[in-house]
Amino acid sequence: MKRKFLLAALPLLMVASAQAQEKTETSEEAKPACCKTGTNILYFSPMKFTENGVGFELGYEHGLDAGGIVAVNLPLVATFNMSNGNLDKGNKQDAMFYFTPGIKFYPTSSFGKVKYSLGPSLVLAAGEETQNFPILNTYPAAYYNTYTDNYITKSKVQLGVMINNSLNINPTAHFTMGLDFGFGFTYITKIDGETQNMRGLVQGGFKLGYRL
Numbered sequence: 001m002k003r004k005f006l007l008a009a010l011p012l013l014m015v016a017s018a019q020a021q022e023k024t025e026t027s028e029e030a031k032p033a034c035c036k037t038g039t040n041i042l043y044f045s046p047m048k049f050t051e052n053g054v055g056f057e058l059g060y061e062h063g064l065d066a067g068g069i070v071a072v073n074l075p076l077v078a079t080f081n082m083s084n085g086n087l088d089k090g091n092k093q094d095a096m097f098y099f100t101p102g103i104k105f106y107p108t109s110s111f112g113k114v115k116y117s118l119g120p121s122l123v124l125a126a127g128e129e130t131q132n133f134p135i136l137n138t139y140p141a142a143y144y145n146t147y148t149d150n151y152i153t154k155s156k157v158q159l160g161v162m163i164n165n166s167l168n169i170n171p172t173a174h175f176t177m178g179l180d181f182g183f184g185f186t187y188i189t190k191i192d193g194e195t196q197n198m199r200g201l202v203q204g205g206f207k208l209g210y211r212l
Contacts (some may be wrong), residue, residue, distance in 0.1 A: 027088075039065075041210065042210050044057070044059075045180075047205050049203070050096065050098065053096070057207065060073075061104065063110065067109050068106055068109040069109055071104045072101070072107060077097070079096050087097055096128070104118070105118055114189030119182060122160075122161060123158065126155075128154065131151070155191070157189070161187070165180070165181050185200055186198055
């Protein structure tokens with residue numbers, strides 16, 4: 001009895017398997033040619049800027065769904081304040097290092113030649129900031145008082161949030177590039193352990209990536 005049942009069910013199983021395979025192949029073919037490889041991206045930004053200065057960025061983007069709608073973004077950024085390079089005859093580039101994990105939403109999915117994404121991110125930053133504490137030079141009453149610049153570099157820590165916008169271009173199956181711009185504000189800013197007022201945050205740049 002069981003043997004007869006299995007023999008009767010075998011054609012149905014073969015048809016179901018063929019239909020499932022055809023559906024999978026059709027789903028893959030429906031994707032644009034540039035995006036059949038996946039939704040994970042390793043990228044590098046040779047030109048990155050923040051409110052601190054200019055630098056570079058390394059990052060990884062991981063797609064959370066097969067449709068390419070939601071992704072997790074994990075960037076590491078380093079920038080330097082080049083305008084402070086020769087202050088007080090010293091090298092004060094005020095290096096700042098950022099970790100800005102966030103979520104990216106692609107309204108029309110990440111599959112396509114040109115795509116836009118939007119999303120929030122947390123900003124964790126640590127580095128240095130150089131401040132000027134002028135020294136008062138006193139002279140006899142017949143002369144006026146003057147000040148001498150006195151630049152001091154202090155440690156700096158920031159915690160904040162940002163909203164990021166990204167224009168993504170996918171010319172080939174694996175190569176991708178894009179433009180990013182984000183802005184926000186700090187919840188916490190401490191310089192040498194002293195709490196400061198709320199500050200603005202800005203990030204932007206051009207990136208090149210490899211789609212996995």
